[in-house]
Amino acid sequence: MSLIEIKDLKVHYPIRTGFWNRITDSVRAVDGITFNIEAGETYGLVGESGSGKSTTGKSVVGLEKVTSGSILYKGQDITKAENRRKLDYNRDVQMIFQDSLSSLNPRKRIEDIIAEPLRNFEKLSKDDEKLRVLQLLDIVGLDADALYKYPHQFSGGQRQRIGVARAVATNPKLIIADEPVSALDLSVQAQVLNFMKKIQREFGISYLFISHDLGVVRHMCNNIAIMNRGRLVEIGTRDDIYNHPLHIYTKRLLAAIPETNVNQREAHRASRLAVEKVYQEQQSKYYDDDGEAYPLVQISKTHAVALPEALAQQLATQEGEVQA
Amino acid sequence: MAENFEQHSDISAADLARLSQEAQAEATPSTAKIIWSEFKADRPAMAALFIIVGFIVFVMVGALFINTPKMMETNIMAYFNQPFTPEFWLGADSGGRSVAKQLIVGSRNSIGIAIGLTIISSTFGICWGLISGYFNGYIDWGMQRVYDFMMMLPMTMMIIVLVTIIPHYNSVTLTFIFSIFYWEGTSRLIRSRTLAEAEKDYVAASRTSGTSHWKIIFREIMPNISSLIIVDCTLSFAENIGVETGLSYLGFGLPSQTPSLGTMISNANDPNNITQYWWTWLPAALEIIILCLAISYVGQVLRRAADASQRQGAAD
Numbered sequence: 001m002s003l004i005e006i007k008d009l010k011v012h013y014p015i016r017t018g019f020w021n022r023i024t025d026s027v028r029a030v031d032g033i034t035f036n037i038e039a040g041e042t043y044g045l046v047g048e049s050g051s052g053k054s055t056t057g058k059s060v061v062g063l064e065k066v067t068s069g070s071i072l073y074k075g076q077d078i079t080k081a082e083n084r085r086k087l088d089y090n091r092d093v094q095m096i097f098q099d100s101l102s103s104l105n106p107r108k109r110i111e112d113i114i115a116e117p118l119r120n121f122e123k124l125s126k127d128d129e130k131l132r133v134l135q136l137l138d139i140v141g142l143d144a145d146a147l148y149k150y151p152h153q154f155s156g157g158q159r160q161r162i163g164v165a166r167a168v169a170t171n172p173k174l175i176i177a178d179e180p181v182s183a184l185d186l187s188v189q190a191q192v193l194n195f196m197k198k199i200q201r202e203f204g205i206s207y208l209f210i211s212h213d214l215g216v217v218r219h220m221c222n223n224i225a226i227m228n229r230g231r232l233v234e235i236g237t238r239d240d241i242y243n244h245p246l247h248i249y250t251k252r253l254l255a256a257i258p259e260t261n262v263n264q265r266e267a268h269r270a271s272r273l274a275v276e277k278v279y280q281e282q283q284s285k286y287y288d289d290d291g292e293a294y295p296l297v298q299i300s301k302t303h304a305v306a307l308p309e310a311l312a313q314q315l316a317t318q319e320g321e322v323q324a
Numbered sequence: 325m326a327e328n329f330e331q332h333s334d335i336s337a338a339d340l341a342r343l344s345q346e347a348q349a350e351a352t353p354s355t356a357k358i359i360w361s362e363f364k365a366d367r368p369a370m371a372a373l374f375i376i377v378g379f380i381v382f383v384m385v386g387a388l389f390i391n392t393p394k395m396m397e398t399n400i401m402a403y404f405n406q407p408f409t410p411e412f413w414l415g416a417d418s419g420g421r422s423v424a425k426q427l428i429v430g431s432r433n434s435i436g437i438a439i440g441l442t443i444i445s446s447t448f449g450i451c452w453g454l455i456s457g458y459f460n461g462y463i464d465w466g467m468q469r470v471y472d473f474m475m476m477l478p479m480t481m482m483i484i485v486l487v488t489i490i491p492h493y494n495s496v497t498l499t500f501i502f503s504i505f506y507w508e509g510t511s512r513l514i515r516s517r518t519l520a521e522a523e524k525d526y527v528a529a530s531r532t533s534g535t536s537h538w539k540i541i542f543r544e545i546m547p548n549i550s551s552l553i554i555v556d557c558t559l560s561f562a563e564n565i566g567v568e569t570g571l572s573y574l575g576f577g578l579p580s581q582t583p584s585l586g587t588m589i590s591n592a593n594d595p596n597n598i599t600q601y602w603w604t605w606l607p608a609a610l611e612i613i614i615l616c617l618a619i620s621y622v623g624q625v626l627r628r629a630a631d632a633s634q635r636q637g638a639a640d
């Protein structure tokens with residue numbers, strides 16, 4: 001059984017207008033997505049800005065009011081608040097937020113920030129609690145003198161470490177990492193990612209790793225889902241996505257990864273332009289008449305893509321020939 | 325589970341005392357200390373603080389030694405007695421009553437009403453705004469319609485009507501009547517900031533940490549809008565001194581037998597008093613001006629102390 005099973009999840013934000021606050025329309029931030037997260041793995045959720053990644057992540061930790069669909073944890077549907085309470089759900093599922101500054105209360109000292117989940121989920125004595133906080137600071141590589149400081153006294157990278165320490169505090173099974181490094185510069189990104197991996201090994205945590213950058217995801221994730229306008233357009237293993245992408249949206253994202261090898265810059269640029277040309281010309285082939293993604297069809301045991309059955313098969317065989 | 329952490333960190337119970345001591349040495353100073361150093365860095369504000377506190381204590385204590393009914397008795401012999409005489413430091417009014425004593429008792433009444441009004445209306449307004457802004461949705465919608473209704477009522481007229489139909493009222497009833505109408509401004513202000521604050525990720529993080537809604541509202545969000553609350557409270561306090569004064573001046577506040585800053589300023593209604601017997605109204609008017617200025621000075625310092633970025637005092 002998977003750790004988390006997300007089934008046909010939909011989150012629509014109503015648009016209310018007028019004096020009576022009637023619902024006149026809705027923003028379909030997440031529009032029917034299905035995937036499973038296994039224990040101990042890192043699952044990548046990738047898409048451009050506004051594609052509904054954060055909304056998905058927030059639904060999984062229980063911050064978002066879900067319109068329809070279900071999220072199963074230990075066989076219970078945790079989209080219902082009472083089930084979350086019964087399971088002490090957030091003790092097992094925590095979140096690292098996109099913006100490290102706004103995710104730490106500027107009025108609270110680091111000790112109180114990291115101890116917050118401990119105080120609610122585990123009744124520790126004062127000394128045990130302080131010891132745990134010090135150990136957590138040590139694990140994320142911060143000194144003990146951070147204890148009585150306030151968030152604004154730290155750099156972005158250090159703040160994100162504090163966010164990680166808080167998420168790890170109750171030794172959860174799953175952490176939703178919402179673009180944990182996108183606000184950091186490259187060298188700090190690598191540091192934070194490396195110790196996230198280290199923590200994963202040591203504590204056996206699963207991550208739902210949300211990112212808009214396929215370059216970062218490559219180093220972190222075994223399985224990846226590509227999200228576009230609230231729907232999944234392609235699901236697969238790292239190999240499926242990076243070496244055999246089928247959907248044009250995935251190819252575009254891959255083409256957008258910056259090329260670091262100077263000698264191949266020209267070739268890279270040419271291939272990006274080619275992908276862009278196909279995207280402009282063949283959009284109608286890849287999306288249905290309303291401009292929405294098709295339902296997913298299974299290509300192999302691990303690989304699925306949102307295309308009409310025939311086209312998917314055709315592309316898959318083409319891809320196979322190229323590889324051969 | 326605790327073993328799990330023990331295993332991956334070198335820190336053990338033995339280090340606890342030493343490490344927390346080290347951290348203590350690096351700690352950021354407490355809010356009270358920050359506010360105090362902020363006052364020390366700003367001399368006029370320090371003076372203003374002393375004026376306000378000293379004055380309030382003086383009138384509160386002084387009024388205890390004055391027998392009000394006796395003071396308010398008419399004394400024909402002292403009709404418009406000149407000021408600066410041994411018996412009448414600030415002269416006497418048309419009833420021969422000591423202006424100095426009236427000023428003390430009147431200030432006590434007016435300031436007491438202003439303090440009570442500020443406490444009641446601000447507390448209510450802050451809670452209303454916080455709750456309305458945090459639970460947006462139907463709760464917010466309902467609370468905002470109540471707010472709209474209250475704003476629709478003509479405030480001054482309603483107070484005058486209530487004061488007229490309630491037969492025996494005193495400072496306490498008057499404070500409550502005012503309070504009904506003075507929480508709205510605060511609540512709207514607080515609500516708009518709460519709406520913005522509730523969107524921030526630290527609120528989401530508190531929710532995933534299992535903290536209850538009420539704790540999030542009052543322990544997480546409220547401290548973050550404390551600068552707004554402090555400024556609003558000081559400004560309301562200054563304004564509320566004016567509320568009672570204004571209505572008493574118009575004759576709808578405290579009854580004329582109860583001295584207040586408003587009834588004293590209303591001496592200026594008589595053109596004779598304005599020019600000839602200036603001592604009957606000028607002290608009260610000056611007092612209000614000085615108090616309001618001093619309060620706004622203190623409010624500024626408190627706001628600076630609350631906003632880390634604007635501090636002038638010792639850096640943290």
Ligand SMILES: Nc1ncnc2c1ncn2[C@@H]1O[C@H](COP(=O)(O)OP(=O)(O)OP(=O)(O)O)[C@@H](O)[C@H]1O
Pocket residue numbers: 013027028029047048049050051052053054055056098212
């Ligand atoms: N509270 C809300 N009310 C209405 N619409 C919302 C709300 N939150 C998000 N949306 C909309 O839902 C869509 C998805 O938002 P979401 O934050 O999940 O995107 P994202 O993939 O995380 O983007 P980014 O990479 O920029 O963080 C967006 O179009 C956004 O405008």
Ligand SMILES: [Mg+2]
Pocket residue numbers: 053054055098178
């Ligand atoms: Mg996001």
